[in-house]
Amino acid sequence: MSTAKRPPLPVILLANDLLDGEVVFWTGTHWSPEPKDARIAHDDASATALEGAAAKALSANVVVDAYLVDITTDANGHGVPNHYREKIKTEGPSVRRDLGKQAGLYNIVRSGT
Amino acid sequence: MYRYDEFDARLVRERVAQFRDQVARRLDGSLSEDEFKPLRLKNGVYLQLHAYMLRIAVPYGTLSSRQLRQLALIGEKYDRGYGHFTTRTNMQFNWPRLRDVPEILDLLADVEMHCIQTSGNCIRNVTADHFAGIAADEIEDPRPTAELIRQWSSLHPEFDYLPRKFKIAVTGAEHDRAVVRAHDIGLRILRNAKGEIGYEVMVGGGLGRTPMIAKTIRSFLPKADLLAYLEAVLRVYNLEGRRDNKYKARVKIMVHEIGAEEFARRVEAEFARLDGPAIAADPEEVARIAAYFASPAYETLPARASGFEAAKAENRAFATWASVNLFTHKVPGYAAAVISLKGIGDAPGDITSAQMRVVADLAETYSLDELRITHAQNIVLPYVKKDDLFVVSQTLVEVGLATANAGLITDIIACPGLDYCSLATARSIPIAQALAHRFADEKRQLEIGELNIKISGCINACGHHHVGHIGILGLEKSGQESYQITLGGDATETAAIGEILGPGVPADDVPDAIERIVSVYLAQRTSGETFIEAVRRLGLAPFKAAFLEKTHAPA
């Protein structure tokens, strides 16, 4: 992924797990299926670190479709995507609140490293 | 319906083993993601928003009870207990894990099914008229042709890396129920002056970014020449179709750029060169396939079914369902029943595993073990005796599948949209749900009559919005979902692309906007005139005026 497409800060890094497809978030040390675990980059240096983590995980065949997402922090300090697409991606289908992360349902067998 | 022989079965099993091996090579790094992606796509595996998605081929929309039960099992065991029927009559599961896909493919192979070429830049699942074999206006059943093409196009060594996807549809009837003019190749079975059966070949249709209606390049192709002619079309396209721009790579753009006549000339030149008889299936093979689609052993029944008439007289809900959801069968005493997957508030085309089992049981008991999936995302029981219809409908009522709206305003086609799809620019399902609630009243729906609303969540047009009487396209406008409305599309033999009424509207305003359009029709229609007929007669202007007029106070 290229820095040219970097969205405005602050950002988080998300991807899909290669084997399971689950949306996963980079915590700074590993990939977690929980949006609240996402490491938030507030400055360019941290965003660059996220990009480095993405490149490493892509080449290690751990995740696919990794990219940065611009967010706003909520009252708990968790990142909430600004765009409706990424919001749906981190929650689950808006027409099935009983499915996906919003319902505590995860598709992941192992979490990547 | 068609049954696999040892060769079909082996090919599908070997394909599963091949995919298992491809996944292993992806994990060990032999295949990069860029290399693996087309391979998984050609086995129906997409990466969607929340998870992988698996698209299973339902060739020309025909399913057996056993196959539907297997889909129900897969839905429960590997998914979330439901599946989604698409406008290309395939079934999609929204939550499978890549690691489980080889196992799922094995389960599909157990019931003679597969996911081969349900995506990717290759020849896709062939579709046909869902009333094939039972429609009175049929010249010949299109399914033997579709099955022959399915086999010929599967793993075709020359045409698996085309410039872009390639879709073929076949109709055997006067009335086009397969939207053949919106396909890369549309085939219409017809009879020439000598009484011989052949095909009208149409090329270059398609929806998506640049919607086009297919042009006829051969008005009569003898049946025996079919495969060689298809090979000629595909070769011209493979060699000369554009590969410089993904959005200009469909054959429709090539046909448009060089003209249908020139395209036909190149195809005929290639066709003349090919060794046709060496490519064609021998007549015994054609007959072997056709035999699977021979008319079933119908009973001799009176045209007027007394039990059916009595049930209608006694039960108004049944009478309404029967007046809306039945299709006239060519054999007296029988009917084809449409099971609507458009219950008010439901996601169009979605069906639970429990519902699948009930429908499978109904098909086994009352419809010679066969079902059809329609491009309108509904199911058809094709061979029901009229006197059995009441029992069938009562069972459907129990599982919420007896909505009487086939062809009406709430029988809405919608793609999964941004709730699932990673390509989508806006959601589709919530729009369909809001419209269904708005027009839920049964009496009003009947009063409005036949009206097709089709919704796509992006320009790729999986929801066929261009050919909806009313089309709705979800886009993004300044970070918000915005819906563009088109009018006057037509998916039948009089195919037409709808015209845009005006600027996009936010999701909340869509029901009011549709309401205003429908009001113009109700106010200005002549006796017996359908919505689309009125649009053709009146032109866009009165609808456009109504669409643009705000009926609600600005926020």
Added chain:
Amino acid sequence: MPLLDRNGSKLDDWTISEDGTADAPRILVAFEHLKDALAGNGRGRRIGVAIANTVKADALAPFLNDIDLVSIAFPAYGDGRGFSIAKQLRHAGFKGTLRAAGPLIADQFAYALACGFDEIDLPQAQAARQPVEQWVHAAASISNTYQRGFGAENILDARHAARLARK
């Protein structure tokens, strides 16, 4: 670059000589120099030609009896034009060696062979990731397919034979 055929790795005994001037027993020349190379070929060299996948099979037709190898470029593995060109050249009667040159993947090997190719000329990086065993394995993963005129065995002919045997 690494070369392989249906039996595995293969030594490339062709010398690339775009303008056809190299003094070698087998030279692979660019399409635009083919005519000259053939005209000046008094030394009994074998001549092959390397073409882009935009060159029409018809343009090669006059030379097919005089050349021993045609190498068709695959600029990307997703660009399948080469399959059709190979098919057309075989149909036109070309009996020499057909080579697919470019970043193909092992899973395309069977298709390439069926369309008339004999060998694959792979970039080094591709060959390193996808060892030759994977290619040989992939080539045999589907026993027969439906299409007539692509390789020896196909399902239509097998069914035909089975019908005859039953009679």
